[in-house]
Structure formats: C-alpha cells, structure tokens
Amino acid sequence: MNSKLAKLDMLDDLCSRMASIESHFNIVKTEIKDIRYDLKQQSERITNGEYHYNIVESRVCGIEAGNEKLQNENFELKENLLKMQTHSMKYNLIFSGIKESNERQNEKVEDTIKEFISNELKIDSEAIPFQNVHRQEQRGVGKPRNIIAKLVKYSDHKMKRSAAYENLKNKKRGGGFSTIPR
Structure with a gap:
C-alpha cells in the first residue's frame, strides 16, 4: 500500500508541477500577446512616421526649388539693375x-x-x-x-x-x- 500511496503522491506532485508549468505557460502566452500588440503599435508608428517624413521631404524639395528659383530671379534682377544703372550713368x-x-x-x-x-x-x-x-x-x-x-x-x-x-x-x-x- 505504501507503494500505491507513494505513486499517488507522485501523481499529485506531477499534477502540481503541471499546474505550475501551465500557469507559467499562460503567463508567457500573455506576455507574447502583449509583445505582439506592442510590436504592431510600433510598426504603425513607424509607418506613420515614414508617411510624415515623405510629406516633409517633398515640402523641403519644393521649398529648395522655390528658393533656387528666387535666387536666380534675384541674380537676374541685380544684373538688370546694374545694366540700367550703367546706362543711366x-x-x-x-x-x-x-x-x-x-x-x-x-x-x-x-x-x-x-x-x-x-x-x-x-x-x-x-x-x-x-x-x-x-x-x-x-x-x-x-x-x-x-x-x-x-x-x-x-x-x-x-x-x-x-x-x-x-x-x-x-x-x-x-x-x-x-x-x-x-
């Protein structure tokens, strides 16, 4: 009988260990789920950041092109003014x-x-x-x-x-x- 009781104790011990493993497994499963959620959130933020970066980059390119055009116009105006001053003087x-x-x-x-x-x-x-x-x-x-x-x-x-x-x-x-x- 002792051997049967020892086997039952062993079974109880195994059940308790299995319950502990199952509890740890559920915790790990929840943490993985949280990590996946955080990863999805970060991915969306990165995508959103890239979108805004592209908008800003296109605006900067437009501003640079406009600035270059203004610099060329300014140079031409200075040249024309110099010609007019030269002619006037x-x-x-x-x-x-x-x-x-x-x-x-x-x-x-x-x-x-x-x-x-x-x-x-x-x-x-x-x-x-x-x-x-x-x-x-x-x-x-x-x-x-x-x-x-x-x-x-x-x-x-x-x-x-x-x-x-x-x-x-x-x-x-x-x-x-x-x-x-x-």
Whole structure:
C-alpha cells in the first residue's frame, strides 16, 4: 500500500508541477500577446512616421526649388539693375578736386564746372550742354565735394574724358572720370 500511496503522491506532485508549468505557460502566452500588440503599435508608428517624413521631404524639395528659383530671379534682377544703372550713368562725369566757392549755399555749380572745363581742359564749355550738375555730399574733412555732371550727348562725354586725361595728367588738382555702378 505504501507503494500505491507513494505513486499517488507522485501523481499529485506531477499534477502540481503541471499546474505550475501551465500557469507559467499562460503567463508567457500573455506576455507574447502583449509583445505582439506592442510590436504592431510600433510598426504603425513607424509607418506613420515614414508617411510624415515623405510629406516633409517633398515640402523641403519644393521649398529648395522655390528658393533656387528666387535666387536666380534675384541674380537676374541685380544684373538688370546694374545694366540700367550703367546706362543711366553712362552720360555722367565726376569732377574731383575743384574748389568750392566760399558761399556754398549760393554756388552755381554749373558755372564752376564750365569755368573748369574752359580753363583746365581747354574746351569751349558753352558748346557742351548739361542735363544736370550738382555736388555730392562731403567725403572728407578739408576736401572739396565732387561734382557730378550729366551730359546731354555721349560724344561730349568721350571728348571731356580724353581732354581731362591729356590736360590733367601732370597736375595735382582737379580731375574728371566716368561713373560706373558697383
């Protein structure tokens, strides 16, 4: 009988072990189910993130293309502005080193420049019409302000430039040069 009781005890022990294994198996099964759920959630987040990344990437590409287009337009506008400035300033001559009259307010700049052209450049200043003549703002202490003279004809511009070079190259005061935009 002892052997039968021992076998029954052994069976009880096996049943208890099986119940314990079954309990652990159910816990593992639940954990695997939770892991699968978490994995599915992470997969959905990654897919959603990729979708948003693609949207952002396409927007960035569009912005970069727009920026490049704007840079090209800006460059073209600067080139056109430079051409227009060059054309507008083509008739201008700047005269430097011509002393200002003591009465700056009442100075007749056109008369001053005509006198300079007659005396220093040896050109009949009355034969050359000006569209506009004015002095620039002060550029340094003790230095006379430059005079900008806009000529009506470009041929007068060339003539004055060459006369300025010939007649003023050895003198220390006064000079005439073209204006070129930067």
